[in-house]
Amino acid sequence: MSTSSSAAARWLAVGRDVLLTGDAGAGKSWALRDVATTATARGSYSVLSIRAQHTLRPFGPFRAHDSAPRGELSEKSWVAWMREELSGRRPLLLVDDLDRVDDATVAVVRTFLSVVDARMVATVGTDVRALYTSPAALLVAERAPARVRVEAMGLSETSRLLTSALGGPASIGVVSAIATRSAGNPRVALALADAARVEGVVRVEGGVWVKAGTMDSIAVDSVAHGLLPQVPAEQLEALVVLAEHGTLDERDAALLVGGDVLSALVRRGRVVMHRCDGTHTVVAVSPPALGRALRTGTLGPRAISGDSSAQGEGQGVRRADQGGHRADRGSGSGEERLDRSAVQTRASASLPAAPEEYPRWAAEIAVLVHARSEDEVARHRATWLLAPTVDHANAFLGVLLRRPADPVEVETIFSATEQTDGDTPESRALFDVLATRWAVWSDSSVGSDPTTRPGPVAAQRARVAAERAAARPGEDEDIRATTREAAAGVPVAGWAPVLESSALLEAGRPDLALAVCEQVDGTIESTEQMHYLDGIQSESLLMLGRVSEAEHHARAALERALDALDGLGIRVNACALAVVLGTRGQSEEAWRTLTVSLRLGSPGPLENTYYRRSLALGTLLRTRVGDSDLARALSTELDLTPSGYSPLLQSMGEVARTALDPDPEKVEELWVAGERHVEAGLLLPALWCWLAHPGPHSPERVRQVRDLYARCHVPLLDSLVRLHEALSAGDLAVLEVLAGPATTIVNDAPRRTAWTMLGGRPGDGSALAPADPGDPGEGSPLLTTRERQIALLARDGLSNREIATEFTLSVRTVENHMSSLLHKLGFTSRQDLTLHMFV
Known part of the structure; x- marks a missing residue:
């Protein structure tokens, strides 16, 4: 049952009609x-479904029904027919497109509902105000229905939809590309999937649909045809203008198309808005595929703005420079100002509290980041074409290079850029590094010799130096000095602290990495470098066991990135906060x-580090809850992303792949990967691999784990190290203490091994099962009273929101209780509550 239909069922249960x-x-x-389907399956309702058809003919929706009588019937006869159709159980009337019914x-519906104790669920458009001027306005006023919004699809829903449409699973690269361009709209997603398949932009490799080209090249006419036919002419013309401009300041957009028209488009969902930097609001056409369809002329030539022969006086689209002025940001007529009372939603920099709000909110963020990225590319392309200097290049x-780019265009930039004596050494060095990063990414020979790889080599030198210095415990200043000297070899200004801190972190010294991050002053102007420093600082705090500080820092950095619609900042800090x-x-x-x-989709070479880390982390998270299809899509994409260079931070893909496929031979690769990381001086990634192994390790391997841990300074992992020691020694008393509280993102495998040794199946939790299997946790000190109550309701199939309503709690509070009780019981998902005898 979907989230929206589940919400509708809850309203029906209390006797309230619903508008979807x-x-x-x-x-x-x-x-x-x-x-x-749900109402019929439960046997609690008799159901009659009608939809707005033949709307120009009286009783059109009734006449189109399969069981409708033939001939001309009166209103009284149609009421009698409805009573007969809904006799027996409690009647439930379902109306599709109520705002279009004649x-x-x-x-007839009003009369029927006035004489029969029945409930109604109806669908309407996003703009509920349109319903108030429709024939159904009085009916709605009499029934006062609740409103349930059908939200945009998340990645999981998009993945399932594409699997069904394509006849096989799709990689997350395909899923995210379509999710971004469709803004989570199923109709648009299916249209894009069909176009991508017809034009060969996706293909099957190893049974999985993967990208074979860029989604920005496919035809999007069907997207426009699926979304625009019912949009009024004035709004349609306004959409074309807004699409041509990309992202716009809200006041400029209102001046271009009129505040009332802009408000109507926001309510309709064709325009999304975002408050940037707390100072101004930007708008963009949604979904992005529709914006591109409008820009590429799907609708043909548009009308001339302000043509009074085609439009009434004072109506139509106005240009921002009409009358020789731009919008005055301090004032504006009531006609030009946005009708804020009509705007029900807008993207916010703050992470939404309610889980069901995430898909729509994330889709709006992705729409705006995508639109802003296109604007930036277009602006810099024009500047470089006018003057192809090194600085402009x-x-x-x-x-x-932050996004999948056309190789021909990139190679043209490198070959056609004019280098002169006036170029600074810093500019030339940056150009050379960018050429090298592209060459490594694309396996081409553009620009510098790829074997020199100035950026990756500098990072590798810093890591090796840190590993050598780390062999002398206690000499922190020597470690810092050696690492700083190695990192200083990077030819691009501002990158030395990033390379130094990342090298120290991966050498197992987050304390020293944190010191580097905290000592960076405002002299670094590059937001790219600051984003990486933020991510490294968050992870360093986490590894030091300062979890609350890490969450606070990562959350604040993510909200700053969201506020600025900064794609790289979102990638880095969303990953850091998720960890x-x-x-x-x-x-x-x-x-x-x-x-x-x-949702931002696959990047280019400049944003690949945290994209790969996000893919690995996502694989772990979806595997943990049993979503193997999406986990495999994430893992497949991780295998497809270029990795022929030394990234800033390791993706930890070995851990993710092993979680997805825990075959003994695959699991053994974790130990081998750890040995490989140790040789490269990557002590922390090595420790992650060895601690993610399910165990039990041999005594010799446990000694190696302990020795490696002693060379690092990562207090967070102490309980996992001790857990592996207890697994190897078979110390059940210690296991019973450590199997619960060892909470790190990779600890599920060794913890489940511990549960097995304690006498229960992995994830069973039977070692702590209560005497009464009907009451989870009763008499057990593990679960609090509230956790036991929530476990019982979750066992019965209630959602987190339903449980929150039951106990008058926030959804987030219920989620926290749920995570805690599942963790305590050794379960990986709420489904385990119903699958095991424990409940």
Whole structure:
């Protein structure tokens, strides 16, 4: 049962009618059918479904019904027919597109509902105000229905939809590309999937659909045809203008198209808004595929703005420079100002508290980041074409290489850029590094010789130096000095602290890495470098066991990135925050946070480090809750992303792949990977691999783990090290203490081994099972009273929101209780509560 249909069922249970609202193509009809299926299956309702058909003919929806009588019937006869159709159990009327139903049908429904104790669930568009001027306005006023919004699809839902449409699983690269461009709209997602398949942009490799080209090249006419036919002409013309401009300041957009029109488009879901830097609001057409369809002329030539022969006086689209002025940011007429009372939603920099709000919110963020990225690329392309200097090329490549780029265009930039004596050494060095990063990424020979690899080599030198210095315990200043000297070899200004701190972190010294991050002053102007420093600082705090500080820092950095619609900042800090949340056992919240990043789609070489880390982390999180299809899609994408260079931080893909496929031979690769990392001086990644092994390790291996841990300074991992020692020694008393509280993102395998040794199956928790199997946790000190209550309701199939309503709690509080009780019981998902005898 979907979230929206489940919410509708809750309202029906208390005797309230429901309006299912949502974007065109959002799946409102699917949700309505879900309500019908559930109501019929439970046997609690008799159901009659009608939809707005033949709307120009009286009683059109009734006449189109399969069991409708033939001939001309009166209103009284149609009421009698409805009573007969809904006789027996409690009657439930389902109406698809209530706002388009004709007057005569509405009159029958009103009469029927006035004489029969029945409930109604109906679908309407996103703009509920349109319903107030429809024939159904009086009916709605009399019934006062509740409103349930059909939200945008998340990555999991998009993955399942594409698997069904394509006839096989899709990699997360395909899923995220379509999710971003469709803004989570099922109708648009299916149109894009069909176009990508027809044009060969996706293909099957190893039974999985993967990208074979860029999604920005496919035809999007069907997207426009699926979303625009019912949009009024004035709004349609406004959409074309807004699409041409990309992202716009809200006041400029209102001046271009009129405040009332802009408000209507926001309510309709065709425009999304975002408050940037707390100072101004930007707008963009949604979904991005629609914006591209409008820019590429799907609708043909548009009308001339302000043509009074085609439009009424004072109506139509106005240009921002009309009359020789731009919008005055301090004032504006009431007509030009946005009608804020009509705007129901807008993207916010703050992470939404309610889980069901995440898909729509994340989709809006992705729409705006995508639109802003396109604007930046277009602006820098124009500047470079006018003057192909090294500085202009660096600025152009700096935005172009953050996303999948056309190889021909990139190679043209490198070959056609004019180098002169006026170029600074720093500019030339940056150009050379960018050429090298592209060459490594694409396996091409553009620019510098790829074997020199100045950026990756400098990072590797820093790591090796840190590993050598770390062999002398206690000499922190020597370690810092050696690492700083090695990192200083990077030819691009500002990168030395990033390389130094990342080298120290991966050498197992987060304390020293944190010192580097905290000593960086405001002299670093590059936001790219600051984002990486933020991510490294968050992970360093986490490894030091300062979990609350790590969460606070990562959350604040993510919200700054969201506020600025900075794609790289979102990738880095969403991943960092998700790691912290996952470490705390809040797996679902960690996944929701990570989807904000994954929705941005696959990047180019300049944002690959944290994308790969996000793919690995996502694989772990989805495996943990049993979502193997999406976990495999994430893992497949990790295998497909270029890795022929030394990234800033390791992705830890070995841990993710082993979690997905725990075959003994695969598991053994974790130990081998750890040995490889030790040889490279990557002590922390090595420790992650060895501690993620399910164990038990041999005594010799346990000694190696302990020796490696002694060379590092990572207090967070202490309990996992002791857990492996207890597993090897078979110390059940210690295992019973450590199997619960050892909370890190990779600890599930050794913890489940511990549960097995304690007498229960992995994840069973039977070692702590209560005497009464009907009451989870009764008499057990592990679960609090509230956790036992929540476990019982979750066992019965109630969602977190339903449980929150039951106990008058926030959904987030219930999620925290759920994560805690599952962790205490050794379970990986709430489904375990119903699958095991324990409950």
